[in-house]
Every structure is written in structure tokens, then in C-alpha cells.
Amino acid sequence: MRQTFDETTDPSFGAKHLPLLRAEMAKQGLDGFLIPHEDEHQNEYLPxxxxxxxxATGFTGSAGAAVVFQDRASMFTDGRYTVQVKAQTDPALLERRDLNDVAAYLETAAKGAVIGYDPRLHSPDALIPLKRAAQKAGAELKAVTVNPLDLAWGDARPAQPTAPVVPHPDVYSGESHALKRARIGEAVADAGADAVLLTAPSSIAWLFNVRGGDVIRSPLPIGQALLATDGTARLFLDPAKVTNELPEWLGDAVQIVATERLAKALEGLSGQKVLVDPALSSAWYFDRLEQAGTTVVRGADPCAIPRASKNAVEIEGSRKAHIRDGAALTRFLHWVDTVVQDTLPDERTVVEALERFREETGALKDLSFDTIAGAGPNGALPHYKPVGGTIRHVEKGSLLLVDGGGQYLDGTTDVTRTMAVGEPTADQKRMFTLVLKAHIAMATIRFPAGTSGMALDAIARAPMWNAGLDYDHGTGHGVGSYLGVHEGPQRIAKWGTSQPLLEGMILSNEPGYYREGHWGIRIETLQVVTPATVPEGGERPMHGFEQLTFAPHDRRLIDADMLTADERAYVDAYHAETLAKVGPLLEGEVLAWLTQACAPL
Structure with missing residues (x-):
């Protein structure tokens, strides 16, 4: 029987599957084995x-790892999944550790051991600290030819997805794939290479103006591509994905090749210089290219920055998608305010309602991620999803945090709103207003061109820090254009990247506050980097943010006395713009509700 995975995966998986894995490890002479969450394409969401x-473990979160020895095993996750990992794994079989501690764990736990890893699943950058740790431990980190986990999984393993790859018309992309291929080919030449190997599904989808359905919640095709400096390319796909319209769409300059011929194609690059991204492509590709006698040029995926820097057509499409999505969200917020307050449904019912309102737009292709709905204490878990025995009913006197988004042909959305159930307390209003102040600080900031998101992060946190508070996630992540809801290299966070925020990049703005055991607050909108007006006397080019998301905030949670005059003016202006843009898509009772919700403070 083929297995499928959902949020309720059985905690007994470890007891059933780890012995099978260990048996295969023993056959290969392995004392231990590394299991990352990432797959061959470094995807966040997996088929x-x-x-x-x-x-192997039962854990279905989007970030994690495991190290399995013959006599013990450890499970590594981050703070987003504290509750989920407890519900989905057996602590008697898997010791729980922090995801940042994998290398440190190997230093102490792998003394003299032979630790296997699948080079298809780890990028060279990710392997660097693991190899260093193994060396300190006197251990051998050994690349396996065949993954012992795949052998143990056997016939129960699901088939690889074969969703059709379809054209994404220029009316949505704003640029033909021929023009994209030409300018990326020039970038490859500028990097000193003859060709580039692309393995990231988002880059392949963007470069060739195609979309697929191999990756859950993201319209991505799994494949690889080789692009030469003259813009000609070979696109490696499972033949089952190739639709009748695809060859004509790609044209004569793009050859469609079966995936099974990729290894042979890499061997044929002998003597050439090939650009590959060591952060996005797995070590297997580097190994094969070096064995083939190519010169590997390590450098950033040349599609990443152009993909992240949306053109005018993509930005306008995102505006339209967000207004359409904002109308669906407003219908949902009206439902929360008029139905939920009395019926107090469970979180699963809340999720289904929001998804139904999005589906009723008639334009929804998929959700952009599984909807988060946290009532009361569950709202204090930033990435909580209502599954299994954790589902709660909404309760009077508490808060309801809902985070969701949609995939539309013209844009990807992601928005969070926190709502009061019953009359909010003064404490709830104070905390919500502090988060709102942080949100406004990021929404209204002006910054010199070339500034990174890491440099901006403290500006959002300042109102929280001044109150002795903070939140343990980033302030903002990049978002694609009918691509992944999480897109690099841009982000706004304390840690990570020095990548400048460039014109056209779309990012979230989502500060929060989480009181464990009680409730959580997060306010999230998407915004796009735009040129900002330089005031008289200003000397440097400046950037700012244009708001894309429009849906009202719960005015009952806003303590207007805590806001400055400028902050109150921002809230009033944002609500006025919400009414002006979303209002025409509504009517009757819902429009009347929105009008009241958007009244000046």
C-alpha cells in the first residue's frame, strides 16, 4: 500500500520504520545516517x-532533520514546531533537539562512527558544518550511492508526481521566456561560465514561464535545466509531465529531455565551465560535474534576483490578486464577527470557512500554504495548524489568530489577522497595539537604496523592545509571483542575509506577540519595495514599501491612546484605502460591515 502524509502522521512511524532503516544501514556498513527534511531540489514543501x-519519524513539519544511529536517534526541529513534534513523534525513540544543533550533536555523538548521507539531499553549503563536525569527532561522513531509507521504504513509497507542466502566459509574467533566457545567458557569461545548471523548481518555473503541480501549495514543476550563454537550453522533465502545448510554447531554442538522461548530459559537459549554486543545488550535481571533468563555478543562481525583483506586470497582477483575496478575507472577517462570536466553532471549522470564501472567488488555483487558525493558547504557537487532538473551540474572552493565503494566476497572497472573541481585555488591547505599532513602523519606513532586510528588522522590533518584548521569528519573508509563498533571497530578520531589498521585491510584514498558554497576536500584510520620494534637502536615493494586502484590522483591539498622531493617521488611511479598493467587490451586509470596520479611529 502506497503511503501518503498529512498533518496527523502516526507517532508510531518511528517504531515501525527505524528498524527497517537500521537494517539497510547495516548492510552498507553505516553506524549512523543523516535524514534532512529537504529533497533533491531543496524544496520546503515536498511531494x-x-x-x-x-x-522515518512521523514528523511532517517543513523544517527538521534526524540523525539515526544503530542504538539511538535524535529529532531536530525549530521553535515553530514545539507542539507538533511532540504530537507526531515518540520521545522514547527520538530524542528532541534544536535544529541549529545538528553539527554540535555530531561532534559529541559520532565519535569514530561512519555516518552516511545522501548527496542528492544536501547542498554543499549545508554539508560544510557537518563535515567539520565529523572531522572533529574522528568520524567519517560517507556519501551513499543508494539511500538506505529509500530501500527500507520499498514498494510503499509513493510514486514521484507527474503533474502536467503548462505555459504561464506573458500577460501574467510580463516578459517572454526568450528574453529571460537571453539575459540570464549574459549573466552566466559574466560569471565566467559556459553554462548554468538550474535545479531549483522556482527558477525553472520563472525562467521558462511554466508552472506545474509537483510541490504541494506551490505551482512548481520538478526538473532540471542547462542553459548556455546564448540562451539555448535543455529542460529535463519526466515525459509524463510534458503536455502537447509545451514544446510549441518553449520553441526550438529549448530542448525537452527526459530526466533519466540528465547524468549523461552532465558527463557531456567535460571541459566546460558550469555555474552551480552551492546553496540551492545538491552535492550530487557537484560530484558528477567534477567527475565529468568540468570546471565548477560556484555562484548564486542567476535567476534568483531577477525572479525576486518583480516587473510592472507582476506587481500589477499582485495588486489585483490581493484586492480579490482581500474581498474573500473581508467576507471571512465579517463571518467571524457575526457568526463565530455566537456559535464558537472549532478551529477546523474556521479554516474551512476561510478556504471556502477564497474558493468562491472563482480564481483560486490552490492555497499558498495550509491555513493556520489558532484559538486561545494555540494562537501562541506561530505555525500551529488545527489537526488531530490539538483542535480547540473558539472561546469568549480570547483571541483568534488566522494566517492563510491563496495562489492565483496573477499573484500569491499571505495575510494574518488577529480577532477578539467577545470583549477584549485591556491587556490584550495593549499587546495588540504594540504589535500594530511594530507593523506600522515597517510599513512606513524609508531606507537608503541598497539597505538589507537584516538592517531594517530592528525598526519593526523597536516598539516591542521598548516594552521589554520580542518575537522569535523573522519580521518578513520574500513572496513569489504565482510561485512559492516563501521566496529568497530577500527577507527581513535579525539573522541571515545581507541581500539588499531591491525595487519590485515583495515581502511580508508580520511582527507578533505570543503568550504561551494563553493567546497569540500577529499582524501580516504583504508589501512591495518601491522608490520613495526624497524630501527637500535629501541627498540619497530612497526606497519604501507599497502595501499590497487590504483587509481591516480589528478596531476593538486597538488602543488609540497608545498610537501617535502619525500612527493613527496611518491606520485611518489604510482603512480608507481598504474600503475604496475592496468595497466595490462587496455588497449588502458585508459592505456595511466593512464600512463600519474601516471608520476612522
Missing amino acids: DANERLAW
Whole structure:
């Protein structure tokens, strides 16, 4: 029987599957084995066939790892999944550790051991600290030819997805794939290479103006591509994905090749210089290219910055998608304010209602991620999803945090709103207003061109820090254009990247506050980097943010006395713009409700 994975994966998976894995490890002479969450394409969200970590442990979160020895095993996750990992794994089989501690753990736990890893699943950058730790431990980190976990999984493993790859018309992309291929080819030449190997599904989708359905919640095709400096390319796909319209769409300059011929194609690059991104492509590609006699040029995926820097057509499409999505969200917020307050449904019912309102737009292709709905204490878990025995009913006197988004042909949305159930307390209003002040600080900031998101992060946190508070996640992540809801290299966070925020990049703005055991607050909108007006006397080019998301905030949670005059003016202006843009898509009772919700403070 083929296995599928969902948020309720059985905690007994470890007891059933770890012995099978250990048996295969023994056959290969391995004392231990590394299991990352990532697959061959470094995806965040995985097809069932690549849910190796879930099969071995039961854990289905989007970030994690495991180290399995013959006599013990450890499970590594981050703070987003504290509750989920407890519900989905057996602590008697898997010791729980922090995701940042994998290398440190190997230093102490792998003394003299032979630790296997699948080079298809780890990028060279990710392997660097692991190899260093193994060396300190006197251990051998050994690349396996065949993954012992795949052998243990056997016939129960699901088939690889074969969703059709379809054209994404220029009316949405704003630029033909021929023009994209030409300018990326020039970038490859500028990097000193003859060709580039692309393995990131988002780059392939963007470069060739195609979309697929191999990756859950993201319209991505799994494949690889080789692009030469003259813009000609070979696109490696499972033949089952190739639709009748695809060859004509790609044209004569793009050859469609079966995936099974990729290894042979890499061997044929002998003597050439090939650009590959060591952060996005797995070590297997580097190994094969070096064995083939190519010169590997390590450098950033040349599609990443152009993909992240949206053109005018993509930005306008995002505006339209957000207004459409904002109308669906407003219908949902009206439902919360008029139905939920009395019926107090469970979180699953809340999720289904929001998804129904999005589906009723008639334009929804998929959700952009599984909807988060946290009532009361569950709202204090930033990435909580209502599944299994954790589902709660909404309760009077508490808060309801809902975070969701949609995939539309013209844009990807992601928005969070926190709502009071019953009359909010003064404490709830104070905390919500502090988060709102942080949100406004990021929404209204002006910054010199070339500034990174890491440099901006403290500006959002300042109102929280001044109150002795903070939140343990980033302030903002990049978002694609009918692509992944999480997109690099841009982000706004204390840690990570020095990548400048460039014109056209779309990012979230989502500060929060989480009181464990009680409730959580997060306010999230998406915004796009735009040129900002330089005031008289200003000397440097400046950037700012244009708001894309429009849906009202719960005015009952806003303590207007805590806001400055400028902050109150921002809230009033944002609500006025919400009414002006979303209002025409509504009517009757819902429009009347929105009008009241958007009244000046």
C-alpha cells in the first residue's frame, strides 16, 4: 500500500520504520545516517514521495532533520514546531533537539562512527558544518550511492508526481521566456561560465514561464535545466509531465529531455565551465560535474534576483490578486464577527470557512500554504495548524489568530489577522497595539537604496523592545509571483542575509506577540519595495514599501491612546484605502460591515 502524509502522521512511524532503516544501514556498513527534511531540489514543501523525514519519524513539519544511529536517534526541529513534534513523534525513540544543533550533536555523538548521507539531499553549503563536525569527532561522513531509507521504504513509497507542466502566459509574467533566457545567458557569461545548471523548481518555473503541480501549495514543476550563454537550453522533465502545448510554447531554442538522461548530459559537459549554486543545488550535481571533468563555478543562481525583483506586470497582477483575496478575507472577517462570536466553532471549522470564501472567488488555483487558525493558547504557537487532538473551540474572552493565503494566476497572497472573541481585555488591547505599532513602523519606513532586510528588522522590533518584548521569528519573508509563498533571497530578520531589498521585491510584514498558554497576536500584510520620494534637502536615493494586502484590522483591539498622531493617521488611511479598493467587490451586509470596520479611529 502506497503511503501518503498529512498533518496527523502516526507517532508510531518511528517504531515501525527505524528498524527497517537500521537494517539497510547495516548492510552498507553505516553506524549512523543523516535524514534532512529537504529533497533533491531543496524544496520546503515536498511531494509525498520525498517525505523521507516523515516516513522515518512521523514528523511532517517543513523544517527538521534526524540523525539515526544503530542504538539511538535524535529529532531536530525549530521553535515553530514545539507542539507538533511532540504530537507526531515518540520521545522514547527520538530524542528532541534544536535544529541549529545538528553539527554540535555530531561532534559529541559520532565519535569514530561512519555516518552516511545522501548527496542528492544536501547542498554543499549545508554539508560544510557537518563535515567539520565529523572531522572533529574522528568520524567519517560517507556519501551513499543508494539511500538506505529509500530501500527500507520499498514498494510503499509513493510514486514521484507527474503533474502536467503548462505555459504561464506573458500577460501574467510580463516578459517572454526568450528574453529571460537571453539575459540570464549574459549573466552566466559574466560569471565566467559556459553554462548554468538550474535545479531549483522556482527558477525553472520563472525562467521558462511554466508552472506545474509537483510541490504541494506551490505551482512548481520538478526538473532540471542547462542553459548556455546564448540562451539555448535543455529542460529535463519526466515525459509524463510534458503536455502537447509545451514544446510549441518553449520553441526550438529549448530542448525537452527526459530526466533519466540528465547524468549523461552532465558527463557531456567535460571541459566546460558550469555555474552551480552551492546553496540551492545538491552535492550530487557537484560530484558528477567534477567527475565529468568540468570546471565548477560556484555562484548564486542567476535567476534568483531577477525572479525576486518583480516587473510592472507582476506587481500589477499582485495588486489585483490581493484586492480579490482581500474581498474573500473581508467576507471571512465579517463571518467571524457575526457568526463565530455566537456559535464558537472549532478551529477546523474556521479554516474551512476561510478556504471556502477564497474558493468562491472563482480564481483560486490552490492555497499558498495550509491555513493556520489558532484559538486561545494555540494562537501562541506561530505555525500551529488545527489537526488531530490539538483542535480547540473558539472561546469568549480570547483571541483568534488566522494566517492563510491563496495562489492565483496573477499573484500569491499571505495575510494574518488577529480577532477578539467577545470583549477584549485591556491587556490584550495593549499587546495588540504594540504589535500594530511594530507593523506600522515597517510599513512606513524609508531606507537608503541598497539597505538589507537584516538592517531594517530592528525598526519593526523597536516598539516591542521598548516594552521589554520580542518575537522569535523573522519580521518578513520574500513572496513569489504565482510561485512559492516563501521566496529568497530577500527577507527581513535579525539573522541571515545581507541581500539588499531591491525595487519590485515583495515581502511580508508580520511582527507578533505570543503568550504561551494563553493567546497569540500577529499582524501580516504583504508589501512591495518601491522608490520613495526624497524630501527637500535629501541627498540619497530612497526606497519604501507599497502595501499590497487590504483587509481591516480589528478596531476593538486597538488602543488609540497608545498610537501617535502619525500612527493613527496611518491606520485611518489604510482603512480608507481598504474600503475604496475592496468595497466595490462587496455588497449588502458585508459592505456595511466593512464600512463600519474601516471608520476612522
